[in-house]
Amino acid sequence: MAKIISGQELSETMRSEIASDAAEFHSESGMAPGLAVVLVGADPASEVYVRMKGKAADKAGFVSRQVTLPPETPEDELLGVVAGLNADPSIHGILVQLPLPKHIDSARVLLAIDPDKDVDGFHPMNAGRLAVGDESVLAPCTPAGIIEMLMRSGYDPSGRHVVVVGRSNIVGKPVALLLLRKGRGGNATVTIAHSRTKDLGAITRQADILIAAVGRANLITGDMVKPGAVVIDVGVNRVDDPASSKGYRLVGDVAFDEVAEVAEAITPVPGGVGPMTITMLLRNTVDAARRLHAADAARGAFAD
Amino acid sequence: MAKIISGQELSETMRSEIASDAAEFHSESGMAPGLAVVLVGADPASEVYVRMKGKAADKAGFVSRQVTLPPETPEDELLGVVAGLNADPSIHGILVQLPLPKHIDSARVLLAIDPDKDVDGFHPMNAGRLAVGDESVLAPCTPAGIIEMLMRSGYDPSGRHVVVVGRSNIVGKPVALLLLRKGRGGNATVTIAHSRTKDLGAITRQADILIAAVGRANLITGDMVKPGAVVIDVGVNRVDDPASSKGYRLVGDVAFDEVAEVAEAITPVPGGVGPMTITMLLRNTVDAARRLHAADAARGAFAD
Numbered sequence: 001m002a003k004i005i006s007g008q009e010l011s012e013t014m015r016s017e018i019a020s021d022a023a024e025f026h027s028e029s030g031m032a033p034g035l036a037v038v039l040v041g042a043d044p045a046s047e048v049y050v051r052m053k054g055k056a057a058d059k060a061g062f063v064s065r066q067v068t069l070p071p072e073t074p075e076d077e078l079l080g081v082v083a084g085l086n087a088d089p090s091i092h093g094i095l096v097q098l099p100l101p102k103h104i105d106s107a108r109v110l111l112a113i114d115p116d117k118d119v120d121g122f123h124p125m126n127a128g129r130l131a132v133g134d135e136s137v138l139a140p141c142t143p144a145g146i147i148e149m150l151m152r153s154g155y156d157p158s159g160r161h162v163v164v165v166g167r168s169n170i171v172g173k174p175v176a177l178l179l180l181r182k183g184r185g186g187n188a189t190v191t192i193a194h195s196r197t198k199d200l201g202a203i204t205r206q207a208d209i210l211i212a213a214v215g216r217a218n219l220i221t222g223d224m225v226k227p228g229a230v231v232i233d234v235g236v237n238r239v240d241d242p243a244s245s246k247g248y249r250l251v252g253d254v255a256f257d258e259v260a261e262v263a264e265a266i267t268p269v270p271g272g273v274g275p276m277t278i279t280m281l282l283r284n285t286v287d288a289a290r291r292l293h294a295a296d297a298a299r300g301a302f303a304d
Numbered sequence: 305m306a307k308i309i310s311g312q313e314l315s316e317t318m319r320s321e322i323a324s325d326a327a328e329f330h331s332e333s334g335m336a337p338g339l340a341v342v343l344v345g346a347d348p349a350s351e352v353y354v355r356m357k358g359k360a361a362d363k364a365g366f367v368s369r370q371v372t373l374p375p376e377t378p379e380d381e382l383l384g385v386v387a388g389l390n391a392d393p394s395i396h397g398i399l400v401q402l403p404l405p406k407h408i409d410s411a412r413v414l415l416a417i418d419p420d421k422d423v424d425g426f427h428p429m430n431a432g433r434l435a436v437g438d439e440s441v442l443a444p445c446t447p448a449g450i451i452e453m454l455m456r457s458g459y460d461p462s463g464r465h466v467v468v469v470g471r472s473n474i475v476g477k478p479v480a481l482l483l484l485r486k487g488r489g490g491n492a493t494v495t496i497a498h499s500r501t502k503d504l505g506a507i508t509r510q511a512d513i514l515i516a517a518v519g520r521a522n523l524i525t526g527d528m529v530k531p532g533a534v535v536i537d538v539g540v541n542r543v544d545d546p547a548s549s550k551g552y553r554l555v556g557d558v559a560f561d562e563v564a565e566v567a568e569a570i571t572p573v574p575g576g577v578g579p580m581t582i583t584m585l586l587r588n589t590v591d592a593a594r595r596l597h598a599a600d601a602a603r604g605a606f607a608d
Contacts, residue, residue, distance in 0.1 A: 123432070124429050124436065127433075127435045127436055128431030128433075131431045131478075159502055173435060174435075177477070189495065189500070191494065192494050193493050197463075
């Protein structure tokens, strides 16, 4: 039976590190790291996420601000809110909760966020910095969380063959680019497979580290995993479960029970990658706060 | 013996297509596509490249402008030249020849180029658009040229396993991202290997299409290639050759003679990927000219 890599436990450790960094930043700068979360509309799942992010930020000693706008908010008004947050020196991280209502062009909104406050890491400028291997980029939270899970569990990807199943812009491609960087958590040989890949099992069986990020319940079965591999399951899928009070339960992209028989280590769903995502959002916010404050201080010194 | 994929021949075909697109643009817009090449200093290799680019642009019916600055030019002055070219409506493509003198921060200069005129595709914004799979991005010329060579030789990468050896920002990573896009020339399963990869041969032997972009003479030997594979050689390396008048000759990263015995098709060095790079620079310039002109026309219509 594989070792379980608990995102819950790693998150607790990391969040107490982040809280202590936030306190240090506060005492140096006179202000807490500030995170603004913008929610347009009343999607119940989005409301839950936004509340969780706000709570986690408060608990870490941040100032958190939630801006809630009605679903019919015009795009220009949302852009105005973003511009205000860009200009606000007490805000160091800005997150616009996706998905946005259909009448709003999400790409235009993400492009409007100051890249230095883009703690979600979705601005094209940050995607570009990530692509060229910049070590100080604000990287997307889920991919960055995967790297932390590997490093903190003793599975440094350097020199290993990592197979990423899924080529999305929020997980598959950015995690591949992080794994290719020349610094900490990088230097892996990386294969990216996806829906058009022929004989997926032949590819996944080569993986020393297998990352499944497709969104298809139980896609990765035991026969697709090399004995001794480390398996990171990013998928969160609902499957019918009459025994559950909700009528469904959440499962990953990996058939947990059979893969756990083969793998050296595996992340559970829930309690695996999920908790790491908000943790990395907090990490990015403290990092952004420090950098913005240092840049301000440098400008101040220059003006003297 | 493998089929030879001639970049020279493909380039001739493409350059006549580009010349005809340039003529069409000229008759629609009243101006030729304009390419500005900026050279700082007098590096002999850079001078040769810049001259070749100017000649190719002239031959395709472009307006080409070469700005040559002395090696001691301050960074601010170079940034001023770039700002002037950004503002010039007769210039649609701007290329600053690398490497720049050491006292100039190349990253800052590349960042100053208007991303819509960045025909080299090195601006972080364009790197980001490429990373998220944008089909209309100005992609770096060598990677884009590799995709054209494959498509025009009948080797569509879709559904094939492509192994890229090398993770540079100018070839390895961008070609991998192009191969992962959901459009033309994409949809491949992609593995990126590099200097830290263990048992490189075991990885390269899986390739339906093998792209070598490392810069090590004869790194890829016959035993590292699957029979029937298509091999693209991006390397250009000098090796001593007393029989040559120059005392050296140029070879690729692929041991041509032995790999040609195994492969289905192979690109030569020179005459392979090399000529495609300038061709794609011309292609990017016409595409940029069309887009800038369409955006101008839309703004004009809006102003009426």
